[in-house]
Amino acid sequence: xxxxxxxxxxxxxxxxxxxxxxxxxxxxxxxxxxxxxxxxxxxxxxxxxxxxxxxxxxxxxxxxxxxxxxxxxxxxxxxxxxxxxxxxxxxxxxxxxxxxxxxxxxxxxxxxxxxxxxxxxxxxxxxxxxxxxxxxxxxxxxxxxxxxxxxxxxxxxxxxxxxxxxxxxxxxxxxxxxxxxxxxxxxxxxxxxxxxxxxxxxxxxxxxxxxxxxxxxxxxxxxxxxxxxxxxxxxxxxxxxxxxxxxxxxxxxxxxxxxxxxxxxxxxxxxxxxxxxxxxxxxxxxxxxxxxxxxxxxxxxxxxxxxxxxxxxxxxxxxxxxxxxxxxxxxxxxxxxxxxxxxxxxxxxxxxxxxxxxxxxxxxxxxxxxxxxxxxxxxxxxxxxxxxxxxxxxxxxxxxxxxxxxxxxxxxxxxxxxxxxxxxxxxxxxxxxxxxxxxxxxxxxxxxxxxxxxxxxxxxxxxxxxx
Numbered sequence: 001x002x003x004x005x006x007x008x009x010x011x012x013x014x015x016x017x018x019x020x021x022x023x024x025x026x027x028x029x030x031x032x033x034x035x036x037x038x039x040x041x042x043x044x045x046x047x048x049x050x051x052x053x054x055x056x057x058x059x060x061x062x063x064x065x066x067x068x069x070x071x072x073x074x075x076x077x078x079x080x081x082x083x084x085x086x087x088x089x090x091x092x093x094x095x096x097x098x099x100x101x102x103x104x105x106x107x108x109x110x111x112x113x114x115x116x117x118x119x120x121x122x123x124x125x126x127x128x129x130x131x132x133x134x135x136x137x138x139x140x141x142x143x144x145x146x147x148x149x150x151x152x153x154x155x156x157x158x159x160x161x162x163x164x165x166x167x168x169x170x171x172x173x174x175x176x177x178x179x180x181x182x183x184x185x186x187x188x189x190x191x192x193x194x195x196x197x198x199x200x201x202x203x204x205x206x207x208x209x210x211x212x213x214x215x216x217x218x219x220x221x222x223x224x225x226x227x228x229x230x231x232x233x234x235x236x237x238x239x240x241x242x243x244x245x246x247x248x249x250x251x252x253x254x255x256x257x258x259x260x261x262x263x264x265x266x267x268x269x270x271x272x273x274x275x276x277x278x279x280x281x282x283x284x285x286x287x288x289x290x291x292x293x294x295x296x297x298x299x300x301x302x303x304x305x306x307x308x309x310x311x312x313x314x315x316x317x318x319x320x321x322x323x324x325x326x327x328x329x330x331x332x333x334x335x336x337x338x339x340x341x342x343x344x345x346x347x348x349x350x351x352x353x354x355x356x357x358x359x360x361x362x363x364x365x366x367x368x369x370x371x372x373x374x375x376x377x378x379x380x381x382x383x384x385x386x387x388x389x390x391x392x393x394x395x396x397x398x399x400x401x402x403x404x405x406x407x408x409x410x411x412x413x414x415x416x417x418x419x420x421x422x423x424x425x426x427x428x429x430x431x432x433x434x435x436x437x438x439x440x441x442x443x444x445x446x447x448x449x450x451x452x453x454x455x456x457x458x459x460x461x462x463x464x465x466x467x
Contacts, residue, residue: 005339006028006143007131009331010122010283011150012378013040014324018112019331024113026339030140032115033122033132038107041152041316042324044099047174050195051221051371052095053175054356057202058420060084061358064202069395074399086203089178096147096175105379124284126388128310130299139381146310146338149283149298150292150331153276160247161187161272166271167255168248171196181205181269185257187245189439190214191355194228196271198357201237208265209237210257212244218353223247223382223402224361228418231398232361233393248272278317302345304334320346320378322354349414352430354423359399362426365414365433366404373444378413380404381462390450396420403429403439403459410438410463419452428456 005028005252009016012034023030037044052220063071063084065340111117120134132140155170157163163170169177171192186197189211201207209216209232215234216239244260248270253385255270278297285292291307293299297319304312312334315327329346336343355361371378385391385399399418406413415429432442441458447453 005145007146009148009150011152012038013150013152013315014042015331016150017106017329018328019109019314019335020115022112022332022335024115026341028339030115031118033118035121037103038110039103043102045409047324048099048102049095049175051356052098054199057199061202088180092175093304118329123282124288148334149313149317150315151279151317153278156275156277163272167250170361176198184269185265185267185270193273196355197237200356201235207237209239210243210245211241212237214241219360221363224416226419227355227398232455281290303343304330305335318430321348327349350434352426359419360422362417362422364426364430372402376413377407378404379407380461383459388455390452401455401459404437411436411441412439425453
């Protein structure tokens with residue numbers, strides 16, 4: 001084994017297991033230290049569970065809005081007074097089953113690649129050593145030439161709104177519900193809050209979304225956020241804008257949310273979605289010379305290096321961009337760099353992101369806000385889906401395609417898609433941004449007729465004369 005690089009990975013989420021696969025492929029001796037299950041929160045408590053729940057909500061939304069397509073309740077359903085209903089206990093059983101299965105599949109793939117998986121919590125120790133604290137209380141240590149921190153983050157807890165797992169919930173606890181909340185108060189209008197508000201509204205809950213800002217999704221494209229807010233209003237979802245929660249308390253079989261202006265909102269349940277905090281405690285970071293940024297996240301460069309020699313970090317613990325896809329790329333990049341393979345520094349302007357509301361909001365590249373602020377000399381076009389033939393056929397009323405290109409050269413710089421399955425439709429724009437394609441090249445690429453993606457090609461054609 002002389003000359004083999006020993007790699008220790010602390011955390012089994014996307015940043016960790018993807019790094020492990022790359023390191024094993026490049027011939028390293030890899031140990032993955034995992035506490036809760038390979039896949040991390042992305043698989044066990046976040047992405048996979050939430051998007052599985054949302055998949056059910058999508059079906060309900062399609063059924064609820066399909067009358068104009070000629071889809072009507074059967075005679076039996078009409079007699080019961082309802083066209084479609086939701087068994088939340090069954091939904092959540094499926095959610096947790098799929099998460100467990102995905103974790104097992106991921107662990108199997110990692111082990112088949114030759115990675116040693118160790119159960120426990122890892123921490124750095126002096127002398128290029130890593131200590132594993134085992135579940136039974138024991139511990140052991142080993143030497144590592146390279147260490148990757150991929151310990152993730154956890155829901156932020158407000159002192160006056162501590163989740164109890166029954167009525168006051170974090171987003172990790174909602175899958176224990178067996179009955180649909182009668183009135184769900186969601187605190188926080190960022191991506192997580194908006195996604196759960198949208199899903200539970202579709203499933204049949206009366207939803208109140210408490211937003212500290214003027215609009216939902218303050219960090220997303222403004223046009224997209226306004227579309228979503230209009231849809232929320234049409235579907236009976238209440239948004240309390242410019243409202244901030246001061247406390248949340250149990251009141252019998254319900255909850256009371258007190259706002260900073262002194263007013264209160266009552267409901268059956270409250271979901272707290274007020275951000276995350278990094279899991280950096282107990283990792284031996286200070287002793288190992290690993291620097292944290294002003295927010296408390298591990299400070300890394302564009303190839304995932306931390307400030308200590310031989311130490312890298314990936315995923316939510318870095319706070320770079322809290323997406324599973326970014327975590328995975330950070331982990332891969334770290335191993336490519338550490339093990340001497342070809343590496344391209346992380347470029348956040350090529351990252352595609354999606355908000356899984358109904359409709360979905362997908363983005364990539366430069367934003368409208370950046371263009372408006374003069375950070376990029378670009379022009380753009382926005383096409384409503386209401387004029388798209390396929391959208392009309394499917395009864396899609398809301399959404400648009402927006403495309404930006406650099407003035408003069410016509411190179412595609414970014415885009416926004418608001419539509420059902422926008423997460424699938426953004427990919428051609430992502431490819432154009434990554435490959436620096438021009439709008440003319442995109443326009444000359446065949447698209448299927450009729451298709452929603454045809455609006456991307458049409459937007460590119462509209463930008464042919466871009467001066």
